[in-house]
Amino acid sequence: MTVIVRDLRPDVRADAEGFSDTRRLALPYMLSTPESVVHTLTHVHPDAHFGQLIAEEDGEIIGTAQVSVAHDSPEPGQGSANIYVRPDRRNRGAGSLLLRTAQERLGRLGVTKLFAWVLDEPDNRAFAERHGFRASRSAWFLRLDLAGGTLPPRQEPPSGVELRTAADFADDPRPVFELDAATSSDEPSDIDVEFTDYEAWLEEHWKHPLLNRDLTTVALVDGRPAAFSVAYTDGDSRYATAMTGTAREFRGRGLAKLAKNDSLHRARTAGCTEAFTGNDTGNEPMIAINKWFGYEICAKEVRYVRELG
Incomplete structure (x- = not known):
């Protein structure tokens, strides 16, 4: 063979x-x-x-x-x-x-520098190290039972805060792009990312077939998008959080938790039975939020890096 x-x-x-x-x-x-x-x-x-x-x-x-x-x-x-x-x-x-x-x-x-995600299993790690890679950061995969689990109750937004969906921005997604660009630049990563090309973002992200705009929640403060939780679905019963973040000037107000809670409730109502998300192992605040929702760690992935000669 x-x-x-x-x-x-x-x-x-x-x-x-x-x-x-x-x-x-x-x-x-x-x-x-x-x-x-x-x-x-x-x-x-x-x-x-x-x-x-x-x-x-x-x-x-x-x-x-x-x-x-x-x-x-x-x-x-x-x-x-x-x-x-x-x-x-x-x-x-x-x-x-x-x-x-x-x-x-x-x-x-x-x-000249190659990165690779590897599931944290002995055979996988041995494979990476045998091929000259060294371990760097790591991340957790987490799972939530939406069908049988209990979500925290929905919360009323505080004064000046409104919850909308990404579908509400169908005519002009640029505010969502600007929020995505601002929050993605602060994500823990070995590779810094800068979203600067709006048209490319539309094609690659906004039109992605897994993106569920009806389940993606955006928190607005005085009419301005301040935080969001981006929902992916596979057309069956599986839901995943692609990104949850808050613009720097609005942090510390619980807006990311508010948006994600709303999105999860929408997902369960829509018939999703299990939810997945991921966190850098050092991102303790977001891990604590996800555990508050009822997520449980189900696997670990390690980022490996190798210098190419």
Whole structure:
């Protein structure tokens, strides 16, 4: 049996389905659909040189890689390669072949520092360290039982605060973009991010097929978007928080918690049965908020980094 690596073909449904199925099996805490796989490939900014690689064994997709240049970082020469292999198809060389292909491609694009997320399991960490990576930061995956759990009661917004949905900004999403740009720049990360291209944000984020605008809650203070909780859904019963944040000048007022609570209640009413989110392991304030909602830690992921010669 021979393993080959090739690019995903966005016009071939079986490729998108195989990629999405493999991601869900290897990383069940993140949402993925064939539509989101194709959207990501076809709508990412061209400067990211984004690619989705497939490891195939005798016609069966057994591994995937997402490869990109950190074009929106002020520091040049950074890139990422996130590799996942089906748990029941490991130890067949797929991961090593995907990594080698990704490194060669990014090296030709001038990447000198490569980042990769790795599930915190002995075999995965050994694989990363064997290939010259060193561990850096880490993050938790958390899960909430929306069907059987108990959410905190809905709260009335304080005076001057109004809760809206992202759907209310359909005619002009720029205020949501500006809030996303402000909060994303403060997210814990190895790679600093700057959102400056509104049109690219519209294509990549606002039109993302997983984004559920009706379940995304925006907290406005005196009419200005101040905090939000961005909701992703997979069209079935799974919900994930893609981002929760507050603009700096409005922090300390409980607005992020208010927005997320509203979003979770909307999600449960809409029929979602389980919710996922993620936090940097050092982000104690947000971890405490999520535990207050009833989330429980279900897995850990470690960010590895390697200097490319």
